[in-house]
Amino acid sequence: MNKEELIKRTQAFAITIIKLVEKLPDTKTSRVLSNQLLRSATSVGANYRSACKGKSSADFINKIIIVEEEADESQYWLELIEQSGLMSPESIKVVKQEAKELTAIFTAIGKTAKENHKLNKIRN
Known part of the structure; x- marks a missing residue:
């Protein structure tokens, strides 16, 4: 899945x-619960878009960690709703x-x- 497809997928998730x-x-x-879920689920796509524009690999990694956390948090709120x-x-x-x-x-x-970032540090 490429960047554009993932951007569309995260946006579709937010709309759902x-x-x-x-x-x-x-x-x-x-x-x-709905406010919490709305915040986390809409943050997935917004933060992924931000990560794609990261200024460095470290910036990208930090933003991707936030995306991962928001997606996981969305799971949590959905579980509570259920x-x-x-x-x-x-x-x-x-x-x-x-x-x-x-x-x-x-x-x-x-x-x-993270692995690529470490390898690049070792090579340089």
Whole structure:
């Protein structure tokens, strides 16, 4: 998956979350969880775009770590929404899987970037 495809994928993830949040009941708990989920899920794409414009490999790595954390945090909020009974497991199965996959993708990107950064330091 190239950079442009991943940018589109993270944006599609954010849009899916926006639509999901709109389906939650209007309760105190839902408002808190939905706000947290909206922040983390929309941050995935925004921070990935920022990482792609990193000024150095160290800057890219730091930003990718944030992307990974935001994707993982999105998984957490989705799990709480499901476990609290605000949405059925079936209704959020696909978006939970996407959050899991995005976390894995950004974890792998971060790991590779760190390894390449170390190799470049050794070579120079």
